[in-house]
Amino acid sequence: MKKGLTQIAPCFEDIMPEEYKELVEQGPFDKDKKVGLSDLGSFKELIEEHPLCAGCGLALGMRMILASLPNPEDTIIVGSTGCSALAFSQVAIHNIHSVFGNQNAVASGLKRALNLRFPDKVKDVVVIAGDGATSDIGLDMTMHSWFRKENITTIMLDNEAYANTGGQESGMSMEGAVLNMAPKGKYFPKIPLTEVAKASGCAYVASCSPSKPKAFEKKIQRAILAAREVGPSYVQVFCPCPTNYKMKPEDTLQTIKSREKEGTYIVNEFSTPEAEELFKRVEVEQK
Ligand SMILES: Cc1ncc(C[n+]2csc(CCOP(=O)(O)OP(=O)(O)O)c2C)c(N)n1
Ligand code: SF4
DSSP: OBBBOOOOOOGGTSSHHHHHHHHOOOOOGGGGOOOOOGGSSSSSSOOOOOOOOOOOHHHHHHHHHHHHHHHHGGEEEEOOHHHHHHHHHBSOOOOEEEOTTTTTHHHOOOOOOOHHHHHSOOOOOEEEEEEEEIIIIIIHHHHHHHHHOSOOOOEEEOOBBBBBOOOBOTTTTTTOOOBTTTTTTEEEEOOOOOHHHHHHTTEEOOOOOETTHHHHHHHHHHHHHHHHHOOOOEEEOOOTTTTTTTOOOGGHHHHHHHHHHHHHHHOOOOHHHHHHHHHHHHHHHHH
């Protein structure tokens, strides 16, 4: 199926807003016209009137992830509670919501069921969840999906806070971070989750940010490829929250660049030899 992947039930056609109808018509599904991150703006992956705040790094990160998906038509996103959940009902990709923290368990079951139901088809299952959902509440389920070597990709939208509930510290907040509900500053350092992912058996691990779109797209695509053919993959996307960190909305990208420059947000990449081999083969074929 090309366009028509997301559909409006006939009984709702007359009441759906115009921009939702456009989303259905103009999603990035047309395989004959393959789109990527550099085409962002020429198709519709997220409704303009989504409810995320002005300057939200997470909204930018989500748009870039959606535009980087190698196989949007056959991708199912598993989301979790948090700010991103407010936008998932308004994206052009199939997605399901899971209860806070359960996302990697739900994604594991979904991937196994899809393998049984569509044995001859590639179906990518991609978890996209906040740092609280991934590194705190859902850490056990996230890590166990890695230990079990489930063929799924986990993407963390790392805004270094529990943003949706008004600003509590998360495991991914920096030591000393002051938030509305962490007025004394966080007592312990940021969890090195990329290191944990490596040690837990992920075939591909990376961190990235919207400041370098080409590298961003490559990392998302590598992660999905690795999960298809080698084993679990993890990508950490830095996407600061201007509302809870009390920045001006227009300063989000500059904040990312400054943090990367001063080395307080480390952008890196790791692949197992098997994944490395796969990337070499596929990326040469694509040239
Ligand atoms: C089981 C459960 N515990 C707590 C909550 C309340 N809750 C909703 S969103 C949220 C914070 C989410 O933080 P994070 O995963 O970092 O995502 P963000 O909102 O920052 O994008 C919390 C604690 C909930 N919905 N369900
Ligand atoms: S609170 Fe922060 S993360 Fe949530 S929508 Fe607003 S800017 Fe984005």
